[in-house]
Amino acid sequence: xxxxxxxxxxxxxxxxxxxxxxxxxxxxxxxxxxxxxxxxxxxxxxxxxxxxxxxxxxxxxxxxxxxxxxxxxxxxxxxxxxxxxxxxxxxxxxxxxxxxxxxxxxxxxxxxxxxxxxxxxxxxxxxxxxxxxxxxxxxxxxxxxxxxxxxxxxxxxxxxxxxxxxxxxxxxxxxxxxxxxxxxxxxxxxxxxxxxxxxxxxxxxxxxxxxxxxxxxxxxxxxxxxxxxxxxxxxxxxxxxxxxxxxxxxxxxxxxxxxxxxxxxxxxxxxxxxxxxxxxxxxxxxxxxxxxxxxxxxxxxxxxxxxxxxxxxxxxxxxxxxxxxxxxxxxxxxxxxxxxxxxxxxxxxxxxxxxxxxxxxxxxxxxxxxxxxx
Amino acid sequence: xxxxxxxxxxxxxxxxxxxxxxxxxxxxxxxxxxxxxxxxxxxxxxxxxxxxxxxxxxxxxxxxxxxxxxxxxxxxxxxxxxxxxxxxxxxxxxxxxxxxxxxxxxxxxxxxxxxxxxxxxxxxxxxxxxxxxxxxxxxxxxxxxxxxxxxxxxxxxxxxxxxxxxxxxxxxxxxxxxxxxxxxxxxxxxxxxxxxxxxxxxxxxxxxxxxxxxxxxxxxxxxxxxxxxxxxxxxxxxxxxxxxxxxxxxxxxxxxxxxxxxxxxxxxxxxxxxxxxxxxxxxxxxxxxxx
Numbered sequence: 001x002x003x004x005x006x007x008x009x010x011x012x013x014x015x016x017x018x019x020x021x022x023x024x025x026x027x028x029x030x031x032x033x034x035x036x037x038x039x040x041x042x043x044x045x046x047x048x049x050x051x052x053x054x055x056x057x058x059x060x061x062x063x064x065x066x067x068x069x070x071x072x073x074x075x076x077x078x079x080x081x082x083x084x085x086x087x088x089x090x091x092x093x094x095x096x097x098x099x100x101x102x103x104x105x106x107x108x109x110x111x112x113x114x115x116x117x118x119x120x121x122x123x124x125x126x127x128x129x130x131x132x133x134x135x136x137x138x139x140x141x142x143x144x145x146x147x148x149x150x151x152x153x154x155x156x157x158x159x160x161x162x163x164x165x166x167x168x169x170x171x172x173x174x175x176x177x178x179x180x181x182x183x184x185x186x187x188x189x190x191x192x193x194x195x196x197x198x199x200x201x202x203x204x205x206x207x208x209x210x211x212x213x214x215x216x217x218x219x220x221x222x223x224x225x226x227x228x229x230x231x232x233x234x235x236x237x238x239x240x241x242x243x244x245x246x247x248x249x250x251x252x253x254x255x256x257x258x259x260x261x262x263x264x265x266x267x268x269x270x271x272x273x274x275x276x277x278x279x280x281x282x283x284x285x286x287x288x289x290x291x292x293x294x295x296x297x298x299x300x301x302x303x304x305x306x307x308x309x310x311x312x313x314x315x316x317x318x319x320x321x322x323x324x325x326x327x328x329x330x331x332x333x334x335x336x337x338x339x340x341x342x343x344x345x346x347x348x349x350x351x352x353x354x355x356x357x358x359x360x361x362x363x364x365x366x367x368x369x370x371x372x373x374x
Numbered sequence: 375x376x377x378x379x380x381x382x383x384x385x386x387x388x389x390x391x392x393x394x395x396x397x398x399x400x401x402x403x404x405x406x407x408x409x410x411x412x413x414x415x416x417x418x419x420x421x422x423x424x425x426x427x428x429x430x431x432x433x434x435x436x437x438x439x440x441x442x443x444x445x446x447x448x449x450x451x452x453x454x455x456x457x458x459x460x461x462x463x464x465x466x467x468x469x470x471x472x473x474x475x476x477x478x479x480x481x482x483x484x485x486x487x488x489x490x491x492x493x494x495x496x497x498x499x500x501x502x503x504x505x506x507x508x509x510x511x512x513x514x515x516x517x518x519x520x521x522x523x524x525x526x527x528x529x530x531x532x533x534x535x536x537x538x539x540x541x542x543x544x545x546x547x548x549x550x551x552x553x554x555x556x557x558x559x560x561x562x563x564x565x566x567x568x569x570x571x572x573x574x575x576x577x578x579x580x581x582x583x584x585x586x587x588x589x590x591x592x593x594x595x596x597x598x599x600x601x602x603x604x605x606x607x608x609x610x611x612x613x614x615x616x617x618x619x620x621x622x623x624x625x626x627x628x629x630x631x632x633x634x635x636x637x638x639x640x641x642x643x644x645x646x647x648x649x650x651x652x653x654x655x656x657x658x659x660x661x662x663x664x665x
Contacts, residue, residue, distance in 0.1 A: 232426075338560055
């Protein structure tokens with residue numbers, strides 16, 4: 001017998017194997033020790049059995065002939081089990097902390113991350129097979145975000161080491177998150193202000209492209225740590241201050257220029273010559289052609305570039321912590337220094353969430369322009 | 375916009391630290407002490423690695439931060455000066471050099487010396503009765519099993535492992551070293567504690583909080599093979615001239631910070647995961663520096 005839905009088959013098989021063989025939680029006597037990895041079965045019956053059972057159910061569903069109804073069941077089950085898994089992790093962590101000494105730390109293990117990833121992929125796959133619209137996707141996301149927020153605010157995660165790291169630095173976290181967003185927002189804004197006109201300039205004269213892209217390509221190849229470091233001396237000499245937000249933003253802008261310029265150029269050059277000739281024939285001025293024809297028609301490609309830039313800048317801004325610019329990277333580098341994985345995650349997970357959110361929002365925006373090229 | 379977010383109240387004293395546990399601890403102490411005495415302080419702790427914080431101070435962006443006396447050897451390119459191996463001479467030398475060259479003042483240093491060291495698994499140290507590097511050299515030379523986890527920097531830079539090997543007369547073969555490129559002491563100590571790849575000795579800093587928790591024992595450097603790294607507040611001369619009272623506020627606190635104190639306080643942050651600000655405040659209150 002062959003599975004009908006191979007994606008669900010492979011993913012749920014992985015999730016099932018993780019439930020049986022991999023550690024779901026790791027319990028360490030203190031923040032520095034590696035600790036002991038415990039599987040769902042070692043942690044106790046009901047949540048483990050429920051989670052494993054759900055994986056088996058998804059595995060069984062992969063053999064059912066593909067139909068919309070089945071996809072809906074798979075989608076619903078994947079989301080429900082994803083949320084249940086979060087709840088189970090918090091519940092089991094709190095349970096394993098009873099009568100444990102003060103320093104004890106409970107961290108999420110491989111089984112948690114593997115099943116979480118597989119379930120998310122199953123849900124995304126089902127949404128794609130269902131040809132789900134923006135609203136349906138938003139709804140699925142909202143359910144997961146709301147459930148996570150509820151579980152967090154209900155204190156269910158308080159037993160987890162990750163939450164302990166957050167609680168000891170709540171104020172710092174808010175400041176770092178805000179700082180991270182500010183760095184990225186200013187950098188992307190400046191990259192658009194500089195890059196979009198530059199892209200237009202190249203589009204108007206294709207002979208200019210080799211030089212411009214040559215320089216921008218070269219900038220892109222400089223390793224980020226090196227670029228941040230290289231900016232310190234010249235900026236200090238200029239009296240701007242080579243440390244802190246300014247060099248970080250400059251570096252982020254330099255990295256962001258290539259995608260912005262390239263996609264602006266591609267968007268404008270990609271507009272059908274016939275459309276432009278028609279507009280000219282109707283008596284539109286070059287400025288009107290730019291604002292009413294070229295920019296709106298090139299917008300989806302420009303936004304695709306912006307998407308790359310935003311996601312890239314959110315990730316790169318981590319390194320900015322090394323030149324005193326703050327942001328979520330300060331947790332990542334403190335965590336690496338202390339060998340505290342959960343502190344690294346406290347910086348990394350929100351960064352991933354920010355990147356996904358930016359990607360999602362800009363994809364929505366691009367979809368809007370594609371559908372209504374007015 | 376970006377620039378203004380970096381410069382808060384114009385006359386506040388900008389306090390920074392390196393991006394590590396002890397930097398967070400000492401930096402928080404400085405912030406709290408100054409604020410308790412009515413001096414506005416701008417908290418820029420965990421700013422970055424040593425070069426960044428140092429450059430920020432030289433550029434006038436940072437007014438006050440904790441630095442280690444032995445780093446003067448690098449700052450002033452005088453690695454071969456024997457003064458760095460003596461606490462009093464190292465302090466006097468770096469204080470003199472930084473004052474003359476950069477108008478930066480070193481306030482009183484802590485007695486704790488956070489130098490590079492070798493830590494051994496406690497079970498090995500106790501079974502073989504090893505407490506000092508001289509013991510360790512004897513053990514290693516008589517064929518005792520040793521595997522040391524260390525960073526490439528520790529293995530190669532003349533002031534670190536080669537200095538130990540020369541002073542105490544031992545030599546570790548390539549197979550007795552587990553070299554981590556860019557490794558830090560939390561990684562090497564963990565390797566020893568968990569006997570990863572047979573490691574039983576680790577590069578360490580003497581004030582590391584993890585040592586006791588991970589059941590590791592420091593080996594005493596009786597011959598002072600290492601550069602002395604005593605933490606001290608360094609402050610820009612012009613800022614100290616405006617607020618001369620800072621010296622009287624910080625000196626008694628730093629003078630009270632012994633090796634044992636720093637190990638305990640660092641352990642609270644690194645092993646138990648307490649917030650550096652909380653640990654700093656507890657110490658200052660318990661010792662009457664804060665009300």
